[in-house]
Amino acid sequence: MKKLLIAISFILGATPVLAADIDGTVESRCTVATTVPGIYGNPNAYTLTTDPASAGQVPVIRFDTTLANAYYAQITYPTSFSSSPSLSDNVTWTGAVTLKAHGESGMSGYQAASTTTGAMRSYPLSVAGSAWFQSTSVAVYGGNRAFPGGAYKAVVLAECVAQ
Amino acid sequence: MRGAVILCLLLSGAVLSHEMTPTYPKWEISGVDDVKKTTMRLWNSREDVRYYEIGIFSDDWKPIPFVTAYRIIPLEYLKEVKFDVYITENNIKRARYICSLSKLRSSSESQTLLATRICSKFK
Numbered sequence: 260m261k262k263l264l265i266a267i268s269f270i271l272g273a274t275p276v277l278a279a280d281i282d283g284t285v286e287s288r289c290t291v292a293t294t295v296p297g298i299y300g301n302p303n304a305y306t307l308t309t310d311p312a313s314a315g316q317v318p319v320i321r322f323d324t325t326l327a328n329a330y331y332a333q334i335t336y337p338t339s340f341s342s343s344p345s346l347s348d349n350v351t352w353t354g355a356v357t358l359k360a361h362g363e364s365g366m367s368g369y370q371a372a373s374t375t376t377g378a379m380r381s382y383p384l385s386v387a388g389s390a391w392f393q394s395t396s397v398a399v400y401g402g403n404r405a406f407p408g409g410a411y412k413a414v415v416l417a418e419c420v421a422q
Numbered sequence: 423m424r425g426a427v428i429l430c431l432l433l434s435g436a437v438l439s440h441e442m443t444p445t446y447p448k449w450e451i452s453g454v455d456d457v458k459k460t461t462m463r464l465w466n467s468r469e470d471v472r473y474y475e476i477g478i479f480s481d482d483w484k485p486i487p488f489v490t491a492y493r494i495i496p497l498e499y500l501k502e503v504k505f506d507v508y509i510t511e512n513n514i515k516r517a518r519y520i521c522s523l524s525k526l527r528s529s530s531e532s533q534t535l536l537a538t539r540i541c542s543k544f545k
Contacts, residue, residue, distance in 0.1 A: 417538050
């Protein structure tokens with residue numbers, strides 16, 4: 260009897276502990292969202308501007324990333340109309356892309372760390388989270404002539420490019 | 423006050439986004455000699471967009487030939503799609519980025535439209 264109990268205790272002691280693993284991975288991803296649409300105001304006959312003081316609205320774009328150092332945010336302000344009435348003179352374009360707000364304290368240096376190539380500004384997204392950027396746009400018709408009546412549209416390009 | 427503004431931005435922007443994964447896709451065998459494929463996932467929560475254009479580009483953003491079922495993918499609001507992209511082996515080394523670009527619709531208001539493009543990278 261004593262031997263049997265010893266044998267049973269050995270068997271029970273040798274029984275493996277079953278463990279259930281929970282595995283997971285965090286994938287990098289980038290989401291680009293429009294939070295405020297852009298609208299042109301018309302402060303005078305020859306200017307279209309997104310400046311709120313001229314009844315315009317500056318578009319705001321949000322970039323969400325789940326991992327740091329995985330993407331660049333690249334935003335390009337317009338340099339032509341995608342659709343407009345027929346124009347016989349040149350249009351002078353200006354614009355600026357700036358960091359408007361950020362969800363993480365480490366993003367405060369984004370503007371200083373950004374680079375420009377023509378109308379495009381590139382931001383290395385070095386911190387995971389949400390960042391908001393705005394892109395102003397001003398179009399002035401050549402020789403201060405009046406823009407013909409009609410609807411004018413221009414495209415802001417917001418890109419998230421993997422690093 | 424600043425927190426309230428950010429909250430408003432967050433809430434108002436929650437349903438107008440574009441997303442493509444994986445960030446770093448890999449080429450796999452396709453079942454056809456000298457042709458590789460990769461599978462991408464595209465998500466559309468931009469109510470103003472119904473189509474996305476797919477492109478593959480080199481390091482210097484030159485277009486690379488590829489094949490997919492639809493080069494311009496129809497994608498309804500709040501839907502996702504998985505799609506396969508095929509490329510010949512002699513183009514694989516040059517292929518660096520795969521991108522999806524939103525195709526915009528016209529409207530009658532003077533405005534700045536927003537085109538969004540997401541590019542994943544072959545490492």
